Amino acid sequence: MSAHTSDDKTMSVKLIVWRQKGPNEPGRFETHLAKGITGHHSFLEMLDVVNEDLIKQGKDPIAFDHDCREGICGTCSTVVNGVPHGGQERTTLCQLHMRKFKDGDAIYLEPWRARAFPIIRDLVVDRGALDTLIQAAGYVSCHTGGVPDANAIPISKPDSDYAMDAAECIGCGACVAACPNGAAMLFAGAKVAQFAALPQGQVEAPERVAAMINAMKECGFGNCTNHYECQAACPKGIDVKFIARLNREFHKALFKAKAGAFIPLVEGE
Amino acid sequence: MRLLSDSIGRKAVVAVTGLFMVLFVVVHLLGNSTIFAGPDGINAYAEKLHGLGPFVWAFRAFMGVMLCLHVIFAILLTLENRAANPEKYAVKKMLKTTFAGETMIWTGLLLLAFIVYHLLQFTVRVTPDIVLGNDAKNRVDVFTMVFTSFRITPIVLVYVAAMITLFLHLSHGIQSIFQTIGLNNDKTMPQFGALGKVLSALFLVGYSAIPVLILAGILAK
Missing domain, CATH: 3.10.20.30 (Beta-grasp domain)
Known part of the structure; x- marks a missing residue:
C-alpha cells in the first residue's frame, strides 16, 4: 500500500x-x-x-x-x-x-x-484531411521485396536523427488547432523533412513538396505566418525548423522543376 | 509548382519583397542621417541623388513594385487565413506568438498609409507644412523643408508613431523572412530573432531621432 x-x-x-x-x-x-x-x-x-x-x-x-x-x-x-x-x-x-x-x-x-x-459531434472532429496529405505526399514509392541488407544504403547519424525527430509526429492535429490560420505546415513540414533527409525520399522530393502544398490547399488549410504556436502546442515537440525545411524544399523544387525552363507563375500554366 | 498561386510561393513573394524593403529602410536611414551634418550634408546628398536622373526613377519604380507585391500578397494570404479558421475559440491562449506577430496586417496597413503621407509630404511636396526654397549654393533646401515640418508637434508625433509601427512590423517580419525563404534551422532561429529585434530597434531610434531632436531644439540650423 x-x-x-x-x-x-x-x-x-x-x-x-x-x-x-x-x-x-x-x-x-x-x-x-x-x-x-x-x-x-x-x-x-x-x-x-x-x-x-x-x-x-x-x-x-x-x-x-x-x-x-x-x-x-x-x-x-x-x-x-x-x-x-x-x-x-x-x-x-x-x-x-x-x-x-x-x-x-x-x-x-x-x-x-x-x-x-x-x-x-461535441469534441470529435474529422481529421481525415491529415490522411489526405499523407495519401498525396507522405510516402516513398519503392519496389517491395526482401528486407534490404543492413547498411546497404549508408545514412549518417545526424541525418537519421533529423528524420527520426520529424517522424515523431503522431498526427493528432494540435498544430492545426493551435494555429491562428488553421494551417497544417508543421505536420506537412515534418513529413517533407523526414523524407527529404533520407536517400529513399530524395528521388521524389520535388513532386512530394508540390503534391503536399496542393493537398493542403484543397483540404482548406491556411498559410503559415510564423507564429510558432504549432510547436508550442505539439505533444511531441516537433520543431518549426521542419517548416523552414518544407519552404526550402519548395524553393529547391521550384528552381529544379524545369531545369532552367519557364517556371509557371499561376495555376493552369 | 507555382510561385504566385501556391501558399509557400506567395509567402516567398511577401518575404523577398519585404527583404528588399528592409534593405531600403537601411539605406534610407543612412541617407537621412546626413541631416546630422547640417544643411550642407543633406542638401548635398539630395542633390547627388537627384543628379542620378533615370536611375532614381528606375529605383523608385522597383521599390513601388516591391511595395505593391508585398501589400497585395499579404492581403491575399490574410484573407485565405481568415477563411481557413472561421470558427473562433471561446477561450484561446497563445503560447509563443507576440503582439507584433498577431498584428502584422494592421501594422502593415498603417505603414502603407504612412508611406503615402510621407511621399506626399517630402517627395511630392504638396502638404501644407512644406517650405520650398534653395540654399546659398542654389541647391534645393531639403534641410529647411524637413526642419520646418519637424518643428510642428503633431507631425513629429505622427512620425514617431509610424516608427513604433515599423518597429512592431519588422520585429516579427525580419525573422519571418528567413523562415519563409527556408534559410532557418533550430540553431539560427534565435539568431535571426535577435537580428530582427536589434535591427528594428535601431530603425526606431535612428529614424525617430531626427524629428524628435529637431522638435526638442537640439538639432538646430
Missing part, C-alpha cells in the same frame, strides 16, 4: 463543454460538474466519470476522441482552457492528470477548430 498523498483527496471541477449534435447542427456550451475526482485521474478518466453520471441521468454523454491513452496514438483532441491538449509541455490530453487542476476550477473544453477539421 502506498502512502496517501494530496492526490488522493477528491475535488470537483466545473466543465464548460462545447456540445454539438452533428456536423451541421448549431453548437453551444454546456456546464457540467465533475465530482469525486482525484489527482490520479487522467483528464480523459475524469471525462469518463462525468459521462457515466450523464448516462445514469439518461442524458447524452460528451463525445470525445481517445484510443491508446498512453500518449502515443494521437487520437485525443480537445482544446482545454484555450490550449490543445491542455498546455502541459509535450503531453497529450490522455497523459494530463487532474493533479494539474485545483478544486473548483472552471475548465473550458472545445474541439479542434479549423475549416479543414469539421466537427462530427
Whole structure:
C-alpha cells in the first residue's frame, strides 16, 4: 500500500463543454460538474466519470476522441482552457492528470477548430484531411521485396536523427488547432523533412513538396505566418525548423522543376 | 509548382519583397542621417541623388513594385487565413506568438498609409507644412523643408508613431523572412530573432531621432 498523498483527496471541477449534435447542427456550451475526482485521474478518466453520471441521468454523454491513452496514438483532441491538449509541455490530453487542476476550477473544453477539421459531434472532429496529405505526399514509392541488407544504403547519424525527430509526429492535429490560420505546415513540414533527409525520399522530393502544398490547399488549410504556436502546442515537440525545411524544399523544387525552363507563375500554366 | 498561386510561393513573394524593403529602410536611414551634418550634408546628398536622373526613377519604380507585391500578397494570404479558421475559440491562449506577430496586417496597413503621407509630404511636396526654397549654393533646401515640418508637434508625433509601427512590423517580419525563404534551422532561429529585434530597434531610434531632436531644439540650423 502506498502512502496517501494530496492526490488522493477528491475535488470537483466545473466543465464548460462545447456540445454539438452533428456536423451541421448549431453548437453551444454546456456546464457540467465533475465530482469525486482525484489527482490520479487522467483528464480523459475524469471525462469518463462525468459521462457515466450523464448516462445514469439518461442524458447524452460528451463525445470525445481517445484510443491508446498512453500518449502515443494521437487520437485525443480537445482544446482545454484555450490550449490543445491542455498546455502541459509535450503531453497529450490522455497523459494530463487532474493533479494539474485545483478544486473548483472552471475548465473550458472545445474541439479542434479549423475549416479543414469539421466537427462530427461535441469534441470529435474529422481529421481525415491529415490522411489526405499523407495519401498525396507522405510516402516513398519503392519496389517491395526482401528486407534490404543492413547498411546497404549508408545514412549518417545526424541525418537519421533529423528524420527520426520529424517522424515523431503522431498526427493528432494540435498544430492545426493551435494555429491562428488553421494551417497544417508543421505536420506537412515534418513529413517533407523526414523524407527529404533520407536517400529513399530524395528521388521524389520535388513532386512530394508540390503534391503536399496542393493537398493542403484543397483540404482548406491556411498559410503559415510564423507564429510558432504549432510547436508550442505539439505533444511531441516537433520543431518549426521542419517548416523552414518544407519552404526550402519548395524553393529547391521550384528552381529544379524545369531545369532552367519557364517556371509557371499561376495555376493552369 | 507555382510561385504566385501556391501558399509557400506567395509567402516567398511577401518575404523577398519585404527583404528588399528592409534593405531600403537601411539605406534610407543612412541617407537621412546626413541631416546630422547640417544643411550642407543633406542638401548635398539630395542633390547627388537627384543628379542620378533615370536611375532614381528606375529605383523608385522597383521599390513601388516591391511595395505593391508585398501589400497585395499579404492581403491575399490574410484573407485565405481568415477563411481557413472561421470558427473562433471561446477561450484561446497563445503560447509563443507576440503582439507584433498577431498584428502584422494592421501594422502593415498603417505603414502603407504612412508611406503615402510621407511621399506626399517630402517627395511630392504638396502638404501644407512644406517650405520650398534653395540654399546659398542654389541647391534645393531639403534641410529647411524637413526642419520646418519637424518643428510642428503633431507631425513629429505622427512620425514617431509610424516608427513604433515599423518597429512592431519588422520585429516579427525580419525573422519571418528567413523562415519563409527556408534559410532557418533550430540553431539560427534565435539568431535571426535577435537580428530582427536589434535591427528594428535601431530603425526606431535612428529614424525617430531626427524629428524628435529637431522638435526638442537640439538639432538646430
